[in-house]
Amino acid sequence: MRARTAIVCSVADQGVAALTNILVLVTAARLSTVAEFARFSAVYLVFTVLLGVSGAHTGQPLVLRRGGSEEARGACRSAVAFTLIAAEVLGAALAGVCLLVPGATANALMALGLVLPVVLGQDIMRYAFSTLHLPHLALAGDVLRLVCVLGALALQPHGAPAARLVVVWGLAALPALLLSAALLHRRVAGAPVRPGALLRRGHLGRRFVVEFAVGNATGQLSVLGLGAVGSPLVVGALRGATTLFGPLNVLFTSATGFGPPLLGRLAGERRRVRAAAVLAAVLAAVAAAWATVLALLPDPAGRRLLGDTWPTAAALLPATGSQYTAMAVGTCGLLALRMLDPRTTLAIQVVFSLASVAFLTGGYALGGVPGAAWGLCLGSGCKAVATWTRVARLANRTAAARTPLSAAAARPGESS
Template sequence: MRRAAAVAASVLDQAASSLTNIAVLVIAARTSSADGFAAFSMVYIVFTVLLGLSAAYVGQSVVLEKGEEHEVGAAARSAVTFTAAASAAAGVLLLAAGAVIGGAAGLAVLALGAVLPVVLVQDGLRYAFSALRQPHRALAADLLRLAGAVPALLLQPHGSSPARLVLVWGLSALPAALLGLALLYPFVRNRPGTPRRYLRKGHLGRRFAVEFAVGNASSQLAVLALGLLASPLVVGALRGATTLFGPLNTLLTSVNAFGPPLLGRAGSRRATVRAAALLAAVLALVALGWAAVLYALPDHVGRQLLGATWQSAAELLPATGSQYAVMAAGTCALVTLRVLRPRATLSVQVVFSLLSVALMLGGGYLLGGAVGVAWGLAAGSALKAVAAWTRVARTRPQPTTPRQDGQRSTAPSS
């Protein structure tokens, strides 16, 4: 494919995937009671964490593969095979956990365990197609995913249990997964993969997984802990508010995906930083504008979007909007660091993500409940953005040398 067509297909694919996630949460909120959506949100957080770990450990490393077509095809086959095996193992653990938990929550966890291999393999195919430079094939599968999930959930009666919604959502991914595998087959046929490569010492995905765990999963797991130990309604309110910012998630994900190569071609270090700062300012203004639009929505429109969850989610919109504004600035700074010095991001993520969790739990929930949690997350994101841009100002470019098996070597940090 031509570069412009490939970029367009990749952006549309990301948009289709994000739209599916937004639609799933909106329909689940409208279909459920506030308590039911809170339970669904807690299970969805577990899925989101597992999805992020899979993308970090497997997806982000396979897209770095270079070489002849047969070599990349073998790497793509390895990635999909490993994802299938790892997700099946994780599914078994979830089935066991669901049986132990019991009740409605246990049934929802059981449902997630049953469908986990389908949804993770379907999402993992996107990275295989990206490595093969076939984003239009990923787009075809993800459009089918969207076309399957939305009608399936819309057909569910009001008041459906969280377990039923999880099961329907997961099984609706099966046609897209089968289509994706069929589209992938010509590129991996007669090209045996080596899934064990993902268990080798030094696999770059381990670093990506650690960075995801401290940068994203830590806050999500902290929210999940609040739901388990304090009030599940807090989880529902937070998930409802963040769902409304789904378009911003799409933009930030696109920045992570396409920002490094575009900034890398900016030329000098000054030009790279200037372009990143301009992008950060634009995205922050977009986030604040979107927050203002949402805050101005009449209550009856909000209830059409989120059902019974709207009332609690609406109280969090100022804090969540502020969080997305500073997240935009922080994301652009971290992307810039990946261009100038790839290994410089981990320390920022570790320190300030843990600080965000402390602010969310200690200063947030204890002082202000759900609203306090949202402002704690915003404060943590703001501090991370300041730290990342400070690191950008002090960092000089560091050359990287491609290595085999999706690894890169860098000169020692000073």
């Protein structure tokens, strides 16, 4: 596939995936009471963490391979097999534990455990198609999932419990999983399958999981923690606000997960860094424009989007919009670092993710939910500055190392 067509298909695929995520949460908000949406949001947040771990451990190392080789085809089969096995084991454990715990939230988590192999299996195939330079096949699967998921949720009655919505959302992805599996099998049939290789020492995914844990999951789990020690409505309020930025959230995650195969088509590190900088500027502008549109949205229109959750979410839009603008810059900076030297991203993720948790907690203590939102914004801004500072230093160091020595410098014993 030509580079321009691949980029268009990849961007379209990320857009469809983003649209699916935001419409799922919007539909759930409209179907649910405030309490039920808070439960659904908490479960969806758990799923987001598990999805990120799966992508970090299995998907991101996969897309760094050369897509035309037999080794890459075998790696795709191994990644899919490993993900399905791991999801079945983890899902069964989650469902079994929650079966013994009373409460509506436990029931929703048990439902997540039952559908986990379907949703994680469909996602890892997107990475496989990206690795094989077949983003149009990933797009086909995601379009089918969008249609099936929204159609199934639209048939649910108002006030449906969170557990029921989770089951419907998960099982509705089954047709997309089957289609993706059939399309992938035609491309990788006969390649060796070694899922155990993803557990061996030295697998690059281990490092990426640590980065994700400190870079993404820490902040999300801290939101759950605030809901546990404070008020459960904190989760619903913050998730309601971030739901409105769902497309950007998916695009940011996809930048590091699916960006390397696309930027890898460019010759030279300088061109890749410039492309990442342009992408950062574009995404930041989109985030700022989207935040402005949401801030000007009339209250009746907002209630049609999020139902009873709209008033609390609307109050957080300035902070959340600023946060996503900073996240656009920082995410593209991490993508540039991943292309320059992936070993440099871990320290930044650790330091500034822990700082974000501190800002979140301190903001909540000082100003409640709005203070927590501004704390997250401050953390994202600091992380963006640090990331691009590191990119500039690495780029300058690489350029200096490649500068040819003059004749005089090569023969220091001679005088000019």
